[in-house]
Amino acid sequence: MSTPRGPVSVMRSRDVISILIAGEGGVGKxxxxKNLITGSYHPQTLTVGLNVxxxxxxxxxRKRTVTIMDAGGEERFQFLLPSWARGTSGCILAFDLGRFISFLHLPDWLGIVLGAMKPDRVLLVGTKADLGNDREVPGEHAEAFARDNGLIGYVETSAKMSMNVVEAFQILLERINIDN
Structure with missing residues (x-):
């Protein structure tokens, strides 16, 4: 039997946090x-199932590790969302500022997520804030949705411009850290 050599790093369970990112397919989750991890813009294809x-x-x-469970947004994967959400500490609920229909479907997505966690563990995120005049969802609508549903809040992001990406995750993680 061999003996481990060198220092052994033990990571406490509080040092590992799991979060879910959910929302309709194609919204930019x-x-x-990818922008959070690499700091640059890399357009992605639709997620099939779950990407971790x-x-x-x-x-x-302390260094903390976040496991991000990126759920495919197609309808055929929605039945899996509750099991993916269980055991996570929080959720980013995303919609596309350029697709009003993705905003209209938020109550359905939120209903699924709330089966696994409280609303004060969910941050609403509007993606593609760089759209300018092609925007279809006013910020006031999103802010009202977040407020009316007791969510942490609302943040507009742009992966293309690296705008508020890290900040959105930090807001969610700060809320999680307050409760832990």
Whole structure:
């Protein structure tokens, strides 16, 4: 039997956080996650099923690892969402600012997510804030949706411009860290 050599790093369970990113297909969830991890814009194809990524950040002088469960947004995967959401500490609920229909479907997505967590663990994120005049969802509508449903809040992001991507995840993680 061999003996391990060198220092052994033990990661406490509080140092690993799992979050879910959910929303309709094509809203930019995977592109948002890729931007978070790489710091650059990489358009992604539709996620089939579930894609799992990890991101490391520092909080309170400790490195924390975030497991990001990027759920495919096609209707055929919605029945799997409750099992993917169980055991996660929070959720980014995303919609496309350029597709009003993705905003209209938010109550359905939120209903599924709320089967696994409280609304104060969900952050509403509008993607593709760089659209300018092609925008279909006013910020006031999204803010009202977040407020009326007791969500953490609302953030507009652009993976293309690296706008508010890290900040959105930090807002969610700060809420999770307050509760842990």
């Amino acid at each position: 995977s592109t948002l996650v 990524e990890t991101w490391t950040y520092e909080h309170g002088g």
